[in-house]
Amino acid sequence: DTGVSQNPRHKITKRGQNVTFRCDPISEHNRLYWYRQTLGQGPEFLTYFQNEAQLEKSRLLSDRFSAERPKGSFSTLEIQRTEQGDSAMYLCASSSGTSGGIYNEQFFGPGTRLTVL
C-alpha cells in the first residue's frame, strides 16, 4: 500500500446528475476525512469517519452531499443533483489514531477533480 488512492481522478458531469467518488485509505488507518478545495482556496473540511462511524457531518455543504464508509475501509462521497458551484477538487485523507488520542498525521490522496457543466 503506497498511499491514499482516489477514483476517478477526473469527473465531468452535467448539472443535475449524481456523482460518486471513492477513496481507499492507507490500509491500517482507521480515520478517513473528506475535504473540498475550490480554485484559489485551501481545502475545506467536510466530514470524517472513525472506522465505519461518521463522527462529524455538520460541515457537509448541503443535504445533497453524503458520505459512507460501510465496512470501515474505503469510503464514498456522493453529490446528488450536482450544481455548477460543486465544481472543485475533492480530497480524501486518512490517519491512524483513536478518539481522544494523540495526533496522527493526515495523509492526503491526489483528489478527484469534478467539473459540472
Place this chain on the structure above:
Amino acid sequence: AQTVTQSQPEMSVQEAETVTLSCTYDTSESDYYLFWYKQPPSRQMILVIRQEAYKQQNATENRFSVNFQKAAKSFSLKISDSQLGDAAMYFCAYRSSPWAGGGADGLTFGKGTHLIIQP
C-alpha cells in the same frame, strides 16, 4: 470557529536563498496543533512540519523551521537554502485538541501561498 489567514498570495525567492511564509490564526482554544502543508502542482498534499501549541520550542525539519508566537497567534514558515523542488502551494492549517470533540479532527486551512523558486 477558528480561522487561518495567509496574507501572501505569492512569494518568490532565488534558489539557495531563505524565504519566510506568514500565517496568522484566530482561536479561543489554548490547546491545538498547527501545520504547514505543501501541495506541488498536480500532486498530492504532504505535511512539511507541525507544531503543538503547548510546546514553546519551535519545530524544525531539516531546511524547514517555524516561528511560533502563541500570544500573537502567528506561525510562520522559514525555508532555508531554497531548492527548485520547493516550488509549490504552501498551506497553513489548524487543528483543535483531540479532546475538543466533534469535528475537531478536521483541519482548517488558509488560502495558501504560491512559492516560486527563481533559478
